[in-house]
Amino acid sequence: MFKKLVVLNTLALSMLALSATARAAALMGFADSIMIMGEAGHDYQEVMMNYSPVVGHAFGIEHMRMEDKDGMQMSISAINYTGLLQRWNMKGGQANLWFMGGVGHAYGDGDEGFAYTPSVQFDYETTRLYFLGKLRMMRGPDMNFDSASVQGGFSFYETGFDETQPWFVVEARTMRNMEPGFQVTPALRLINKDYFLELGVSNPFDGEYRTPRINFMFVF
Amino acid sequence: MKKIVFTLIALSFSAPSYAASIKAEVNGMVCAFCAKGIEKKLNALPQSQNVFVDLKNHIVVLELKENENVPLEDFKAIIKDAGYDVSAAEVVDKTAAEIKAEIAK
Numbered sequence: 001m002f003k004k005l006v007v008l009n010t011l012a013l014s015m016l017a018l019s020a021t022a023r024a025a026a027l028m029g030f031a032d033s034i035m036i037m038g039e040a041g042h043d044y045q046e047v048m049m050n051y052s053p054v055v056g057h058a059f060g061i062e063h064m065r066m067e068d069k070d071g072m073q074m075s076i077s078a079i080n081y082t083g084l085l086q087r088w089n090m091k092g093g094q095a096n097l098w099f100m101g102g103v104g105h106a107y108g109d110g111d112e113g114f115a116y117t118p119s120v121q122f123d124y125e126t127t128r129l130y131f132l133g134k135l136r137m138m139r140g141p142d143m144n145f146d147s148a149s150v151q152g153g154f155s156f157y158e159t160g161f162d163e164t165q166p167w168f169v170v171e172a173r174t175m176r177n178m179e180p181g182f183q184v185t186p187a188l189r190l191i192n193k194d195y196f197l198e199l200g201v202s203n204p205f206d207g208e209y210r211t212p213r214i215n216f217m218f219v220f
Numbered sequence: 221m222k223k224i225v226f227t228l229i230a231l232s233f234s235a236p237s238y239a240a241s242i243k244a245e246v247n248g249m250v251c252a253f254c255a256k257g258i259e260k261k262l263n264a265l266p267q268s269q270n271v272f273v274d275l276k277n278h279i280v281v282l283e284l285k286e287n288e289n290v291p292l293e294d295f296k297a298i299i300k301d302a303g304y305d306v307s308a309a310e311v312v313d314k315t316a317a318e319i320k321a322e323i324a325k
Contacts, residue, residue: 030257030302055303089248089305091278127250127275161252161259161273193252193259219256 027082027098028058029219036218042211043067056084062102066145069179076115078104095124106140115140128155149173164192180209241283242295244309249278257302272316283316
């Protein structure tokens with residue numbers, strides 16, 4: 001079963017070429033929708049696909065690959081669940097509290113075995129401002145890539161529903177056993193009703209660790 | 221009598237076609253990518269003629285085909301299923317394009 005998951009996830013990763021992140025405000029689409037999201041950076045790549053039968057719940061698969069500070073490469077393939085714990089719809093704003101967790105298989109240069117990736121996320125967004133905080137465990141045998149991240153940003157201007165809206169977003173993230181353990185990533189985010197695309201540079205002021213990063217989301 | 225009949229016939233040809241839309245204020249709708257579900261679900265309705273979404277003013281308009289109707293409760297349920305809340309909704313005798321033009325003023 002896990003080998004099938006690995007094949008499926010690897011295929012999805014190849015199709016996407018790069019990937020998308022799970023750091024946008026929406027972690028799932030609308031009822032009866034499929035969402036693909038992922039992130040591609042130098043030492044961390046992740047891709048996830050989920051199906052939402054009803055608003056507030058989504059089930060899917062995920063695959064992630066990490067390279068730790070010692071050069072060890074590890075991967076996790078898992079099935080996951082995303083739940084909207086609470087949503088606050090306000091006039092001109094929306095806030096969400098999410099739970100997302102995966103259970104699966106860890107493999108690579110280290111020990112193979114059971115892996116789990118629970119996380120909680122809070123986000124708040126208006127048409128001009130954006131904030132997100134996320135805590136995530138990423139564990140397997142002899143593996144710990146727990147992370148904490150915050151994001152903040154603003155849109156340059158408001159747009160119509162059929163137009164692409166540009167945003168400037170900065171993320172600060174700590175991740176265990178990564179080098180560097182603390183990363184700052186400014187990014188240009190483009191949001192359209194059909195896609196979410198983010199192009200950033202991690203550690204832009206550190207020549208040794210400066211790397212591009214791409215996030216992508218697509219719902220259909 | 222003839223005059224009345226003639227007048228009624230003339231009116232029936234000159235009167236503007238009836239257009240009805242559901243216009244709603246929707247809370248939480250701030251991002252086009254996230255609100256795509258609203259447009260998709262409303263467009264899928266057989267009674268739908270046109271859909272207009274305005275993020276800045278938090279307005280959603282469902283223009284109905286002639287002689288078609290969607291109960292307001294059904295409309296609100298669709299918005300709810302997309303993850304948002306309707307704070308106000310009404311049926312207006314305007315097309316989506318007319319409402320869009322009004323908002324743009």
